[in-house]
Amino acid sequence: MSLDYYQQHAQAFFEGTVDVDMQLLYQRFLPLLPAGAHILDAGCGSGRDAFYFLQQGYRVTAFDASAELVAMASELTAIDVRHCRFDEMTLSEPVQGIWACASLLHVPHADLAATFAHLASFLESGGWFYCSFKYGQGEVCRDGRTFSNLDEAGLESVINATSLKLKESWQTADLRPGREQERWLNALLVKTTDVQGAE
Secondary structure, three states, rough: OOOHHHHHHHHHHHHHOOOOOOHHHHHHHHHHOOOOOOOEOOOOOOOOHHHHHHHHHOOEEEEEEOHHHHHHHHHHOOOOOOOOHHOOOOOOOEEEEEEOOOOOOOOHHHHHHHHHHHHHOOOEEEEEEEEEEEOEEEHHHHHEEEEEEEEEHHHHHHHOOOOOEEEEEEEEOOOOOOOOEEEEEEEEEEEEOOOOOOO
């Protein structure tokens, strides 16, 4: 199970991701948001991105399913990172942006549509949702983790019944040393009118 992997390898994962330069992705997402916007970092991992957003003056709510990573991310960001799964997350006020960088890819493919809809319920109308998946099709298991790969058509199919609409997608190489051959699907989605029953 993917969660077990992150519990057992939390320190190595933290060290391997916390210093990765994500500027090119930040530059696609942050200009879409108002100054001081509230961002939900969904599946925050090391807390790298939440930390950057806080430094730029944004409000951040962050959560992760790994208790070990929650502790590390809380220490890095100096905020109270929540320990929960996607389907357990609740918010009392809407956010203007959702950041799900390489996190939703561990949701089983059959549950992706419901997970997108649940997260989108926290997003105000016109808000922006960034997500990334390993590029491809179907589910694969590797090193104790399960990945739901998506290409452009697959993503469109998953969000079809939600309140999210695909505005832009693009491919990138993995930014970690030695992983450059791995391709990623990046997408910017916008919240439109709510779909009945999307939650």
